[in-house]
Amino acid sequence: MILITLLAILMGGGILAWISAAFSKTASRWISLLALIINLFLVIGIWVAQGAALSVGENANWIASVNYDWIPDFGISFHLAMDGISLVMLALTFFLGILSVLVSWKNVNRNVGFFHFNVLWLLAGITGVFLAMDMMLFYFFWEIMLVPMYFVMVIWGHENSRYAGWKFFLFTQISGLMMLLSIIALYFYHGAATGNYTFNYFELLDNIPGGAASFWMMGGFLLAFFVKLPVIPFHSWLPEAYAESPSAGSIIIAALMSKTAAYGLIRFVVPLFPDAAHQFAIPALILGSASILYGAKLSYGQRNLKRLIAYSSLSHMGFIIVGVFSFNMLAFQGVLFQMVAHGLSIAALFIISEFIYERIGTLDLREMGGFWKSMPNMGGFTLVFVMASLGLPGLANFVAEFLILAGAWQFNAVLAALATLGLIVSVTYSLRILQKIFHQSPPVPERNPVDFNPREWLVMGCLTIAIIWLGFFPQVVIKVAQPAFDKMEIQPAGSDPEVAGITATNSFLFTNGTIENSQKEGEVW
Amino acid sequence: MVTLNDLSIILPEIILACGAVVVMLLIALYRNHFISNLLTLITFAVAMAVLVGQSNSQQEVTALFMVDPLGIFLTGLILCAAFIITLMSFPYFHIQKEVKEEYYILLILATLGAVCMSISNHFISFVLSLELLSVSLFALIGYLKKENISVEAAVKYLIMAAVATSFILFGFALIYTSTGRMDLQGLGENLKGGDPDILVLAGLALAIVGFGFKMALVPFHLWTPDIYSAAPAPVAAFVATISKGAAFVFLLRFFYSIGGLEHESIWIAFAVIATASMFIGNWLGLRQQNIKRLIAYSSISHLGYLMVGFLAFSEAGIRASAFYLVIYFAGILAAFGMIAYLSGRKGEPVMIEDYRGLFWSKPWLAAFFTLVMLSLAGIPFTAGFMGKFYVLTSGMGAGKIFLLIVLVLSSTIGLFYYLRVVATMLSRADTATTIEDYIGKQSFALKIIVAALFILLLWLGVYPNTFFAMMGM
Numbered sequence: 001m002i003l004i005t006l007l008a009i010l011m012g013g014g015i016l017a018w019i020s021a022a023f024s025k026t027a028s029r030w031i032s033l034l035a036l037i038i039n040l041f042l043v044i045g046i047w048v049a050q051g052a053a054l055s056v057g058e059n060a061n062w063i064a065s066v067n068y069d070w071i072p073d074f075g076i077s078f079h080l081a082m083d084g085i086s087l088v089m090l091a092l093t094f095f096l097g098i099l100s101v102l103v104s105w106k107n108v109n110r111n112v113g114f115f116h117f118n119v120l121w122l123l124a125g126i127t128g129v130f131l132a133m134d135m136m137l138f139y140f141f142w143e144i145m146l147v148p149m150y151f152v153m154v155i156w157g158h159e160n161s162r163y164a165g166w167k168f169f170l171f172t173q174i175s176g177l178m179m180l181l182s183i184i185a186l187y188f189y190h191g192a193a194t195g196n197y198t199f200n201y202f203e204l205l206d207n208i209p210g211g212a213a214s215f216w217m218m219g220g221f222l223l224a225f226f227v228k229l230p231v232i233p234f235h236s237w238l239p240e241a242y243a244e245s246p247s248a249g250s251i252i253i254a255a256l257m258s259k260t261a262a263y264g265l266i267r268f269v270v271p272l273f274p275d276a277a278h279q280f281a282i283p284a285l286i287l288g289s290a291s292i293l294y295g296a297k298l299s300y301g302q303r304n305l306k307r308l309i310a311y312s313s314l315s316h317m318g319f320i321i322v323g324v325f326s327f328n329m330l331a332f333q334g335v336l337f338q339m340v341a342h343g344l345s346i347a348a349l350f351i352i353s354e355f356i357y358e359r360i361g362t363l364d365l366r367e368m369g370g371f372w373k374s375m376p377n378m379g380g381f382t383l384v385f386v387m388a389s390l391g392l393p394g395l396a397n398f399v400a401e402f403l404i405l406a407g408a409w410q411f412n413a414v415l416a417a418l419a420t421l422g423l424i425v426s427v428t429y430s431l432r433i434l435q436k437i438f439h440q441s442p443p444v445p446e447r448n449p450v451d452f453n454p455r456e457w458l459v460m461g462c463l464t465i466a467i468i469w470l471g472f473f474p475q476v477v478i479k480v481a482q483p484a485f486d487k488m489e490i491q492p493a494g495s496d497p498e499v500a501g502i503t504a505t506n507s508f509l510f511t512n513g514t515i516e517n518s519q520k521e522g523e524v525w
Numbered sequence: 526m527v528t529l530n531d532l533s534i535i536l537p538e539i540i541l542a543c544g545a546v547v548v549m550l551l552i553a554l555y556r557n558h559f560i561s562n563l564l565t566l567i568t569f570a571v572a573m574a575v576l577v578g579q580s581n582s583q584q585e586v587t588a589l590f591m592v593d594p595l596g597i598f599l600t601g602l603i604l605c606a607a608f609i610i611t612l613m614s615f616p617y618f619h620i621q622k623e624v625k626e627e628y629y630i631l632l633i634l635a636t637l638g639a640v641c642m643s644i645s646n647h648f649i650s651f652v653l654s655l656e657l658l659s660v661s662l663f664a665l666i667g668y669l670k671k672e673n674i675s676v677e678a679a680v681k682y683l684i685m686a687a688v689a690t691s692f693i694l695f696g697f698a699l700i701y702t703s704t705g706r707m708d709l710q711g712l713g714e715n716l717k718g719g720d721p722d723i724l725v726l727a728g729l730a731l732a733i734v735g736f737g738f739k740m741a742l743v744p745f746h747l748w749t750p751d752i753y754s755a756a757p758a759p760v761a762a763f764v765a766t767i768s769k770g771a772a773f774v775f776l777l778r779f780f781y782s783i784g785g786l787e788h789e790s791i792w793i794a795f796a797v798i799a800t801a802s803m804f805i806g807n808w809l810g811l812r813q814q815n816i817k818r819l820i821a822y823s824s825i826s827h828l829g830y831l832m833v834g835f836l837a838f839s840e841a842g843i844r845a846s847a848f849y850l851v852i853y854f855a856g857i858l859a860a861f862g863m864i865a866y867l868s869g870r871k872g873e874p875v876m877i878e879d880y881r882g883l884f885w886s887k888p889w890l891a892a893f894f895t896l897v898m899l900s901l902a903g904i905p906f907t908a909g910f911m912g913k914f915y916v917l918t919s920g921m922g923a924g925k926i927f928l929l930i931v932l933v934l935s936s937t938i939g940l941f942y943y944l945r946v947v948a949t950m951l952s953r954a955d956t957a958t959t960i961e962d963y964i965g966k967q968s969f970a971l972k973i974i975v976a977a978l979f980i981l982l983l984w985l986g987v988y989p990n991t992f993f994a995m996m997g998m
Contacts, residue, residue, distance in 0.1 A: 170937060180917065
């Protein structure tokens with residue numbers, strides 16, 4: 001029931017925010033902020049209660065679930081369930097949701113009500129994706145994210161946003177439809193084999209497809225997830241969409257929407273198509289490593305701050321692919337942690353770019369420079385997140401990337417080494433952000449933007465605390481999601497003896513406390 | 526021999542015929558637009574009420590008609606659509622300077638033709654109802670005879686429809702020559718199993734051409750955009766929905782009962798037509814600036830999607846097609862309803878540019894139109910998605926993966942122009958045209974239609990269960 005409450009608060013809050021804007025713009029802002037804060041507290045409440053439940057063991061896997069019939073003629077149900085992974089992602093969603101409302105507090109002045117309606121419904125779609133346990137329901141939420149996102153992008157975006165919105169919508173729509181074909185194929189495959197025509201995730205897991213069919217079905221899912229993540233060569237919508245969106249849109253699309261794809265890989269692709277996924281592992285790792293390096297290169301070459309950040313996201317998302325397709329516990333933990341850490345750091349960078357844009361009215365890096373003098377506070381915060389982006393130990397991103405690379409190393413050392421290069425090249429573009437904005441000699445008409453106000457302090461302060469705290473105590477997140485991973489690890493073992501061996505090694509490593517070690521390393525540094 | 530029981534089965538059709546006569550006589554006595562409109566509405570409502578009361582079983586009425594669940598369903602759908610079009614017509618024609626009352630006679634007759642076509646079980650009854658429908662439509666399309674463009678469209682439709690009918694007649698004649706039968710059951714017994722001979726194949730090919738014209742499938746689609754853009758919005762809605770739906774149902778009945786799709790060359794012919802309709806319909810829609818032409822191309826591609834359900838050649842395929850027809854009717858009626866709503870004495874807002882900034886001046890209307898566009902594009906939580914999902918499922922069940930991929934790819938092309946309309950409504954340029962003097966402002970009927978279709982499009986998209994139950998699936 002709590003799950004429906006979460007969705008209802010967002011959707012109801014969205015409608016309320018829209019209506020209330022007719023009377024007062026501020027009311028609309030407060031309503032959406034309040035809705036998100038309530039949701040965050042609900043999730044934290046579950047998280048805290050979950051701490052006790054974890055020790056119970058087996059039953060702790062699914063924290064909450066609801067299941068109603070929706071379209072029984074097709075075996076479609078309204079089935080939501082939450083496990084540790086969903087919990088972590090929801091906390092991230094609401095946290096960043098609050099920040100994106102706060103960031104838009106001043107700079108969204110047109111149609112405030114409709115803006116907050118869209119933001120809240122967008123977040124509701126994302127929440128739904130993290131909770132849906134029925135394939136059709138998942139698809140519905142997956143697609144429903146698009147429409148509000150399109151509106152946010154086109155109405156409140158920068159000059160070229162119409163084109164960006166178009167491209168974004170088409171890329172995601174066509175890949176989504178391919179996933180729909182896969183889902184329907186899965187439905188018939190399962191129905192033909194068992195006589196039970198259903199879209200229920202758990203029932204589908206009972207009889208997972210094999211052979212060439214599973215490869216094609218997985219293809220549809222992969223296409224949808226690779227486009228949204230994105231991975232080379234499906235990334236061409238990314239720079240426009242990220243750069244042309246208003247700041248709230250950029251935060252949500254980069255920090256949350258791309259995570260729905262990563263979540264989809266862990267939740268659906270690996271358990272439903274274990275054999276096919278294993279066969280696809282090497283190409284996927286190559287794609288992932290290529291994304292890491294190519295994204296870093298493109299990022300380094302950008303003049304527009306938001307585009308620079310956008311390409312850095314492409315680079316970081318490569319790590320997620322590498323992690324997912326390494327098929328071991330360490331890498332999976334790393335992927336989950338990367339979803340959180342990257343969500344925080346990319347959101348922070350976009351927020352900084354927004355603050356700069358508000359002050360000087362441009363995102364062109366050549367127009368910036370020497371801002372450290374006038375805005376030391378902003379400079380300090382930027383430094384933290386630039387360091388996070390380049391993977392400085394002690395910050396959350398380091399833990400995530402370390403875990404992924406450690407996992408990938410066991411799977412394929414060569415490609416892991418290639419991916420590791422990403423950590424080095426990330427230094428180049430990350431430091432370039434700092435250098436261009438704050439240290440290079442100022443442009444001819446010297447600008448002296450004012451430093452942070454309390455609202456901006458609040459936003460950046462929250463993010464900084466979160467990213468440092470997670471850098472030192474990654475266990476907080478990993479422990480919550482661990483039961484879910486434990487359960488999942490049972491699935492892909494099975495047929496392939498070599499793979500089973502790897503899995504066994506990992507769980508051995510894991511029980512020997514690699515995680516604890518890495519955490520300690522973080523602390524030592 | 527026609528029995529009383531037979532008459533009771535085709536009572537809805539009889540009521541329609543009587544309704545046309547009553548309206549005609551009334552006009553002779555007393556000319557009043559409102560009363561003619563009201564009588565037409567009553568005719569449709571009574572026919573619908575009788576239809577609902579009928580048993581949902583398969584009954585043959587002489588050799589000519591077969592009243593089965595599919596026929597009853599389509600009759601109901603056509604009557605509902607005709608009812609909505611009549612409601613839409615009143616405010617639309619009320620401000621015209623033409624003589625208005627005869628319009629309703631033609632409307633009832635055209636509906637009668639369509640209804641009879643959807644329960645036809647014999648070549649003769651099909652051709653007769655086809656002619657009844659077409660001849661009424663010539664007059665309807667050119668009804669605003671002061672507009673040159675309407676008259677031109679009427680003549681164009683006259684010629685095209687005549688050619689199509691002659692193709693169909695010639696095809697039927699060839700089939701008759703070979704088999705000696707004209708009723709579908711007899712043909713089915715004759716043709717099922719064995720390889721059809723060359724005469725039958727030639728006849729079927731000619732018939733396919735004729736049906737292609739009627740349903741505006743590529744490459745027989747060329748008349749559609751001209752007719753849609755020139756005809757009055759309610760008539761265009763009629764041509765796009767009722768006339769195509771009726772033709773489709775007879776096509777379905779015809780080819781399913783003779784097992785025509787088992788024959789590979791026929792299946793391939795249809796698959797090519799469907800693929801071409803999906804791609805070319807969506808492709809040609811891309812550059813359109815005229816919203817009625819845009820809807821015309823959209824409807825071409827939608828008929829292509831519908832053919833995927835037809836080509837599944839299964840029980841599920843029939844159901845999917847029937848459901849898709851409902852969705853398609855609702856979407857197209859809503860689109861034309863919107864145009865009618867915003868039209869005024871100066872004419873209809875036919876250019877996409879006319880809608881610039883609509884989101885900010887009339888948010889509710891724009892929200893409705895956005896929903897219609899998203900539904901036509903097939904975005905989840907709208908009726909259009911459920912229809913597409915149903916068709917995809919039936920196609921996947923029959924293993925026609927190729928057609929499904931074509932459907933997915935082409936519908937993404939279509940998304941371009943649907944989004945363009947939405948984006949135009951969203952943009953807030955200074956040049957935003959304000960539509961001030963429009964008929965929807967005063968017309969309660971139009972407001973009801975728009976609200977009802979809005980709810981229907983959402984309801985079918987979010988919770989179609991009750992509808993499935995109603996359809997008796």
